[in-house]
Amino acid sequence: MIAPELPFFVYGTLRPGEVNHDLLLRGRTRDEVPARLTGAVLYDGPGYPYAVEEPGGTVTGELVTALPGAYGALLAELDVLEEYRPGDPRNLYERIAREVLPLGAGAPVRAWVYVAAAEVAARLRTEGRLIAGGEWRGPGRVVG
Known part of the structure; x- marks a missing residue:
């Protein structure tokens, strides 16, 4: 199945100023x-x-749109980075399409988001450390 060319919502190391960006x-x-x-x-x-x-939560990040002609290679590289393989139960992340709200720009935009795979999410809910306010900014972040 060919993935639609959606922008990406990034919230961690792919954000501007971070290493994977x-x-x-x-x-x-x-x-x-x-x-x-x-x-x-x-x-x-x-x-x-x-x-x-998680209903009621909010995550802060950036909505990233690839340059024309760069989308296919970029999607493949991001899937590798996020250790996402369609249908693989060993995935750390799943790539899903979700509505994202650009700040100050009005209408929601459908975008790819890499979220924790089901098994990882279940473990995080019981043993993980929640990041207060949904904002991640490298080593100086506040974890609650």
Whole structure:
């Protein structure tokens, strides 16, 4: 199945100023707009966060649109980074389409979001450390 060319909602190491943004996104995006994802919370991971679907939660990040012609390669590279393989029960993340709200720009936009896979999400809900306020910013972040 061919994935639709949706923008990406990024909330961790792919955000501007973070290491994977520089490695994978710099120079390959048309737009990077501050945005929020509702219906999810963040948990601390080993150097990166996990978004977990949870009613009432909000995650802060950026809505990233690939440059024309860069989408296919970028999607494949992001899937590798996030250890996402369609249908694989060993996935750490699942790539799902969700509505994301660009800040100050009005209408919601459908975007790809990498969220914790079911088994990872279940473990985080019982043993994980919730990131207060849904904002992750590298080593200086506040974890509640």
